[in-house]
């Protein structure tokens with residue numbers, strides 16, 4: 189290992205340390221461990237090329253930033269979560285500044301708002317859940333963050349109501365939704381959520397692909413589905429990971445290759461469900477959140493989306509309740525600003541309002557009202573913790 193002073197001296201002489209060479213091309217740049225659905229984390233290998241292609245795109249998001257005035261990025265995600273690559277590396281790449289919000293600060297409202305006030309942040313990068321936590325406090329607006337120009341979201345469904353609140357509290361800022369798994373290097377689609385899009389009575393799209401990436405929607409046999417049909421989202425392109433570290437078995441299952449315009453690219457089968465319409469990807473939840481209840485096929489996220497359409501609801505998770513290995517009913521965990529309403533009255537209200545949008549078999553039997561939904565260390569809604577609550 190060379191000391192910093194030695195490295196600086198070498199760089200000044202234009203030399204390169206013996207045995208060291210630049211990390212480039214197919215060299216591994218980082219490995220991020222994501223929780224596997226089996227409970228064993230998987231190490232996602234990201235190459236230098238993947239990161240380069242991602243940064244070429246992420247540094248342009250929102251546009252209109254003068255090159256001579258480096259941006260201040262806000263960091264919410266822990267560095268073990270790939271969302272942080274969006275702020276950490278994009279800040280490095282553009283010569284900007286990173287303002288981090290350590291976990292202890294995020295958990296203490298006074299410390300959080302004091303830190304935000306001092307940040308000078310212009311680009312916000314977080315999960316929608318974290319933005320909702322901040323929006324729950326009236327102080328979260330453009331007076332607190334006067335330089336805020338761009339909200340970038342990834343990792344979870346962005347609700348229309350969240351975007352609408354941001355538009356009204358930060359009239360000078362753009363809201364951009366992005367989508368992607370760690371296996372395709374943070375994000376591969378983007379769309380600006382305009383006030384008109386947020387006001388439309390349908391879930392928000394997650395956007396169009398970045399250059400060098402193509403999306404296919406696969407049917408049950410892996411066949412390409414036509415525009416508009418729902419299936420598994422398959423990502424092909426220049427930011428797809430080279431596979432799982434030390435796990436050729438898992439790599440072979442999820443990854444492959446596909447030729448596009450005469451060039452062979454890596455391919456990743458996401459396990460996410462979605463459809464394409466007019467070049468925009470619409471995310472419809474995980475394939476593994478599809479259940480059968482009394483013979484009906486139900487997408488849990490479909491119910492959650494509809495609960496989130498009810499006025500005053502900030503977030504919702506629906507979980508199946510099993511007995512003897514069979515799903516018997518559904519429980520909804522709801523964070524709502526329904527003053528004074530909790531138990532029976534609130535459940536009746538939710539059921540009544542949901543009946544406008546959902547068939548009876550999709551309306552949860554039980555409703556649990558919470559001040560806030562629990563979050564994982566990454567700032568996403570913690571479905572597992574809610575599962576524990578049910579027992």
Ligand code: AMP
Pocket residue numbers: 222270271341342343344345346365366367368369370371394458460471473474
């Ligand atoms: P991670 O690898 O931890 O970044 O998680 C990736 C997963 O988060 C994706 O496979 C999706 O299931 C989900 N996800 C990412 N972006 C979005 C988005 N914009 N809307 C909804 N879900 C998303």
